Amino acid sequence: MAEFLQALTQGLLIGSTYGLLALGMGLVYGVSGVVNFAHGDFIALGMFMCLALYSALSLDPYVSIIITVPVMMGIGALVYRYLLRPMVGYKFLMIVQLTLGLSLVLQNGILMVFGGQPARTPSAVESKLWILGEVVMRVPHVIAFVVSFALAIGLYVMLRSTDFGRSIRAVHQNAHAASLMGIDVGRVQVLTFALGIGILAIAAALLLPGTPIQPTMGLRYTVITLLVVVLGGMTNFVGIMLGGLVIGISEAFGTIYLSDILGMLLPYGIFVLIMLFRPQGLTWGAAR
């Protein structure tokens, strides 16, 4: 029973961050039809930027986001404006190839600057634990959970009740009609992509404490994010957060109850199972 609660808690904590990662991807997909296969590599980039800031200024990753978020948003805006935008509206496959290429560029760029050895970025709270009855929680996980949900709620409120949020939803629902309202569709797409990358910069700091980092680690996050987004029905807000929790929990159960390799496969197994029975994802037509 203790083990079960432990797995469930750990899964929920990490799953919230997976949900957040996927929200970024879902938003971008919703307004521009771009599925970014370099998603995870931007997380890796964010983590290595935290490493650099620690080495240079001994900044804690949680503090580094003050710098990494605006820098990564800027990079995101440039990447969308000059790399992706010229391709949007053409074949989906071209976008896939382009973002896969971007993934390789990011990986090798990181490799060139930081080398290939696994590295660690220390944080003040890294080894702190929080014990609740029989359940042991790592403080970084708790922080990740709280911040992820706070950001998700913030995003939701932004989408519902600000002009920018309504513009994002309008472009998603009908880009032509949105432009007839005087909404600059291209600008909304750039800003949304930048926002998505900015979220990744925060997620990078949340996932960093205790995680050994290496240049090729991004692929794993890309795959997890894709699973969550598809589970969530691509653009459904609540569905995506739920998908994050499902994947996080199955990952935690896999690692606690099964052997290493088998445990890592569990999320994919669960994913395939859910898709067999609910190909439309976990959605039921809620909030867009």
Place this chain on the structure above:
Amino acid sequence: MLEIEHLVTGYGGVPVLQDVSLTLAAGEIVGLLGANNAGKTTLINSLSGVYAPMSGRILFEGADVTALTPRERVELGIVQVPEGRLVFPDMSVRENLLLGGINRRARPGRARQMEHVLELFPRMKERLSQDAGTLSGGEQQMLAIGRALMAEARILMLDEPSLGLSPLFVQYIFGIIDKLHAEGLTILLVEQNLNLTLRHAQRCYVLERGRVAIEGPADAIKNDPRTRSAYLGL
């Protein structure tokens, strides 16, 4: 107020509108008639800046707006109610109206303008929090017009507002159009419905395969034998 001079617009280098010239005086209600595929929607979208013309000019109050983006044109008050209404289906009536007034010029006065629009369409007031996708066709047309008015339109371009509506709704919508005209709004009314348009417009243009075939006061168009042939594409 609006002048179109020798406009040529097309898709992928193939012209659809060929040398179209058209004027619209302030406060006027002008009909733009034409059969299927004549190029009416292409013309409206050119005026909204969705497509860059291949040649020709568009003047608004004497200023050349040919190179302006859709957003800049909405900010000037050149606003269309698109064919097929294109309301945002998964947003409430209220959110649709707010989006209508999202442009920089209209935003400050949105609350006041919303009241005005809801006075014009009491039915929308009852359905403020309902998703637009669940409205009937006629209600969606009301919403689409209301949404355009939220932009503080100075020229309202309506693309086939009668399309797919029951006769009762058509009557209602054209009543609204007359009312807006009486309030002084400049209106470009695109229709396939000949008799309906001739009854409500002061002047008309008949578009035939991308060219202006006939133009003149509504009465003259009505009695012009060429009108029917342009319509039937003979």
